[in-house]
Amino acid sequence: MERTRWYKDRVFYQIWPRSFMDGNGDGMGDLWGVLEKLDYIKSLGCGGIWFSPLYPSPGADCGYDIADYMDIAPEFGGMEAFRQVLEGAHARDMKVLMDLVINHTSDEHEWFQKSRRRIEPYTDYYIWRPAKKNGKLPNNWDSNFEGKAWTYDQVRGEYYLHLFAVKQPDLNMDNPLVREEVKKILRFWLDLGVDGFREDVITYISKPEGLPDDHLFPVNKGMGQYNHGPRLHEYLREFKQDVLDHYDCMTLAEAPLVSPRKALTYINEDSGELDMMIQFQCVCADCLFTDWLPLPFSLRKLKRAFSTWQRKLHGRAWNMLYLENHDHPRIVSRYGSERFREESAKTLAAAMLFQQGTPFLYQGQELGMTNCPLESIDEYRDVQTIWNYHHSALKKSPEERLARLHRSSRDNSRTPVQWSGEPNAGFTTGTPWIRVNPNYTQINAAEQETREDSVLNFYRRAIALRKSLSCVRDGDYREYRHLSGSHYLYSRDDGKQRILVVCSFRDRETAFRAPRGFNLEKAELVLANYPTPQPDTLQPYECRVYLWK
Numbered sequence: 001m002e003r004t005r006w007y008k009d010r011v012f013y014q015i016w017p018r019s020f021m022d023g024n025g026d027g028m029g030d031l032w033g034v035l036e037k038l039d040y041i042k043s044l045g046c047g048g049i050w051f052s053p054l055y056p057s058p059g060a061d062c063g064y065d066i067a068d069y070m071d072i073a074p075e076f077g078g079m080e081a082f083r084q085v086l087e088g089a090h091a092r093d094m095k096v097l098m099d100l101v102i103n104h105t106s107d108e109h110e111w112f113q114k115s116r117r118r119i120e121p122y123t124d125y126y127i128w129r130p131a132k133k134n135g136k137l138p139n140n141w142d143s144n145f146e147g148k149a150w151t152y153d154q155v156r157g158e159y160y161l162h163l164f165a166v167k168q169p170d171l172n173m174d175n176p177l178v179r180e181e182v183k184k185i186l187r188f189w190l191d192l193g194v195d196g197f198r199e200d201v202i203t204y205i206s207k208p209e210g211l212p213d214d215h216l217f218p219v220n221k222g223m224g225q226y227n228h229g230p231r232l233h234e235y236l237r238e239f240k241q242d243v244l245d246h247y248d249c250m251t252l253a254e255a256p257l258v259s260p261r262k263a264l265t266y267i268n269e270d271s272g273e274l275d276m277m278i279q280f281q282c283v284c285a286d287c288l289f290t291d292w293l294p295l296p297f298s299l300r301k302l303k304r305a306f307s308t309w310q311r312k313l314h315g316r317a318w319n320m321l322y323l324e325n326h327d328h329p330r331i332v333s334r335y336g337s338e339r340f341r342e343e344s345a346k347t348l349a350a351a352m353l354f355q356q357g358t359p360f361l362y363q364g365q366e367l368g369m370t371n372c373p374l375e376s377i378d379e380y381r382d383v384q385t386i387w388n389y390h391h392s393a394l395k396k397s398p399e400e401r402l403a404r405l406h407r408s409s410r411d412n413s414r415t416p417v418q419w420s421g422e423p424n425a426g427f428t429t430g431t432p433w434i435r436v437n438p439n440y441t442q443i444n445a446a447e448q449e450t451r452e453d454s455v456l457n458f459y460r461r462a463i464a465l466r467k468s469l470s471c472v473r474d475g476d477y478r479e480y481r482h483l484s485g486s487h488y489l490y491s492r493d494d495g496k497q498r499i500l501v502v503c504s505f506r507d508r509e510t511a512f513r514a515p516r517g518f519n520l521e522k523a524e525l526v527l528a529n530y531p532t533p534q535p536d537t538l539q540p541y542e543c544r545v546y547l548w549k
């Protein structure tokens with residue numbers, strides 16, 4: 001089947017189902033809620049939706065612990081509601097991506113239940129190891145979420161590997177039967193009509209022979225061994241040749257710690273096994289590798305991340321663009337300013353949306369939603385957050401630890417979408433499963449619908465503009481004044497038209513002059529977040545897009 005690469009002309013919207021919209025009043029988002037909001041997503045100019053997991057799951061990691069890959073959780077509306085959503089999305093020319101989580105399953109998955117009892121053919125579906133004689137664990141790897149990566153199972157009398165939560169045992173991808181299961185899952189959803197997959201931590205699925213200790217990484221031990229493991233390319237090729245190549249679909253692969261050079265080995269357009277990668281540099285401009293090691297925000301670091309990926313992939317592979325998802329705190333609170341919330345939300349939108357690639361917006365980003373200050377550890381829901389609170393190596397006071405959660409926790413972006421000023425932000429008529437950000441009375445979609453200059457309407461205009469400009473899809477990218485710690489300036493040029501994007505990241509006025517070769521008097525100002533831009537000054541977090549044709 002010919003690959004038409006339709007994803008290049010679309011903007012995607014990520015739905016994290018639990019907190020998107022509750023349709024039946026039980027306090028949790030669901031597909032009935034999504035159905036109500038399809039027109040809203042379309043109104044943004046989006047041409048696709050990525051659904052975080054919708055499958056039956058005990059919810060140890062909010063659905064990333066799957067108990068059945070070929071069904072939809074009843075609390076989300078089951079298969080029937082999913083079919084309606086799929087049809088509704090397609091009727092509006094929106095593609096649908098499922099989250100494919102195959103590094104691990106839930107420990108409540110039937111495969112694990114049988115594997116721990118050594119029932120064939122499931123015995124080797126997971127990564128089991130006997131205890132060592134000296135009582136040591138099979139190796140020194142850490143779990144990404146909860147202590148060590150090994151847990152002893154009483155039923156089988158062996159340890160199993162879990163790179164994430166205790167309730168997320170890793171699958172043994174070296175077992176051909178497991179790979180056949182993966183292919184069955186892919187075919188099942190593609191045959192049902194879904195258009196592609198976001199592949200969860202896919203770079204972890206091939207573990208090195210013998211599971212050696214990791215001496216490379218001081219924290220998160222193991223990462224140096226299992227990330228980009230020895231047979232990863234081989235397995236991805238197998239999935240592609242046996243299944244994906246037979247559909248005009250797309251794949252988006254989550255890839256922690258990937259450089260553009262490494263990424264090109266997977267996503268180059270001649271022979272790559274995947275279409276796009278989720279890299280992490282663009283969400284590490286205020287931290288060291290992870291949100292849990294915070295640093296002051298550095299615009300230069302952000303610009304370097306943007307520009308490196310733009311330059312290195314141009315003409316060879318396709319970028320995935322994002323600033324938010326369900327794994328990171330809200331971007332306005334991180335890279336922008338809560339004081340200049342609307343201005344900075346818009347500048348961040350402009351900084352991302354005119355680059356080359358396929359943008360993904362995360363629910364609430366289009367409203368400029370902020371981090372949510374939960375008041376006690378009991379209000380947090382995320383497994384990683386709760387573990388980090390209780391096991392903080394730094395032994396800080398409870399107040400200091402809460403302050404860290406407020407800065408770093410994924411729950412910041414998992415509070416319900418703020419639809420209106422009604423109780424619970426119009427998200428639910430019941431009791432929400434996690435606290436609603438109390439600022440919903442000011443920040444909500446209904447209010448923003450009534451205002452031309454809202455963040456929401458800015459996103460709509462920016463996306464419409466993006467779609468109308470040929471240079472954004474295929475033009476060259478150039479950055480100017482890359483050393484500036486105040487401004488991000490870039491141009492796109494396809495020979496027929498040229499744009500200059502100007503973004504200030506300062507909370508005060510700054511002097512501005514266009515880079516050489518850009519005559520602003522001949523340009524049309526096609527997007528701005530202040531009503532009357534001044535030629536030689538930028539207001540706090542001001543952004544502008546100029547067009548020459």
Ligand code: GLC
Binds near residue numbers: 061101326
């Ligand atoms: C990915 C997901 C994250 C999940 C983890 C384990 O990083 O985005 O939400 O917790 O994988 O599946």
Ligand code: CA
Binds near residue numbers: 028
């Ligand atoms: Ca519900």
